[in-house]
Amino acid sequence: MAVLLLLAPVAHAQTDLLGQLEKETVDPQKREVVAATFKGTHIINSQSVENPGKGTMAFLIQHRFGTLNSGAYNFFGLDQAVLRLSFEYGLTSRLAVGVGRSSQEKTYDGFVKYRAIQQSTGARAMPVSVTLFASTAINTLKFNASPDQQRTTASRMTYAYQALIARKFSPELSIQLMPTLIHRNYVATAPEENDVYALGGALRQKITKRTALTADYYYLFPGNTASNFRNALGLGVDLETGGHVFQLHVTNSLGMTEKFFVPETTGKFFSGDLYFGFTVARNFTVRPQI
């Protein structure tokens, strides 16, 4: 009897050393940040809550062809193209800066993105991620009016402010809400508003390990801009191929920065004013993590 009692703990240790180890080391309350809410830093038109990552430089090529309903003469839009090239860099895991250049209105833009809150599990779990986004854009088109009507630099500036609030509901489904304010120092006509408020929504639904369907939409709050322009809608697919993410989409917005697609979308989505476009992101590791 005594021998059995002595042997018992040893026998237990033999069969369940791993169980003991996990009991001692695996903390179910361990706080873990939810990763990969979206696949890229952009969804379609919108920025996502994601940043390139510390020490990573992302080079993005964003492209929009003409509308699909522009006819065979324009090769269904492929004859026309608007391009935005941009660089984004992760200064820290939370803070990223970027610069971009759109061919539309020869616009340069610069932005700051800060991951204020990250969705997490475990102790003091956070239900959502919140990224704050601010950008400035400057139109550099030549202005051919008389000298006294020459536009000042300030009149060429536009600002965008967004709070990107996202939740990854499951490994497949992520949803993002985007309260947005666009401030334009100068508008072409009196009824247009300098401040435009909008609420954006976006989602990603994975369909296989490496492909996902995406959508984003901006609702313009009632006002002159809302009655004279359209709400931007985009539908897309993300294809992941290892080092690249290809994002293909159709949208009724030609512009690829907030100042264009929020207040200046004109296309009627369901009348076929659809711009086919894509975003390709290539990441370069500037400062390796190890």
Next chain:
Amino acid sequence: MSLVLIPLLLAAAPASFGQGKFMTKTGRVTFFSTSIIEDIEAINNATAAVIDLNTSQLAFSVPIKDFTFKRTLMQEHFNENYMESGKYPRATFTGHFVGLDGTVLGTAGAHQVKAEGDLTLHGVTHHVTVPGTLEMKNGQLQAFALFSVAPADYGIEIPLLVRENIAKIVSIRVILIGDPVSGSAAPVSRSASPN
């Protein structure tokens, strides 16, 4: 009855006192994939391991999310697509040393050993034999192992486009420095070692 037991206990005592149980929560596991196109390396410094010299048993638990890569995007792909670390958060090994002579660890230097057991990665388990070394130094048990695994054996699919970038066989290196677990028998080798 008890008189019969006493000599038995006395006989058993030296064996159990000469060994001990060693544990770490900061073991290092690194892996390397070398291909013509690129070399991939990742480091994990949060591996938990326990080695029980009394029973020759050992167990490892490697938190997959704690692997750090040079490139943040690789790390994301590794977790999201290859290892599916949300679903399979840990890789584990549980097994025993084959023919380990505990007394030999009392002598200085590294000793060749072989561990045999079940390696579970990405939810798939295979029985493996891994060569390594054990060394008792300053009262700590140091363990080293270098072995390889084929991702395909563990149901880790690599898409066609990056197939040339990732090696068919990935080398894994394990470095552990285990501290004696308080409550388990103090190792005699501490006094036997030169330090």
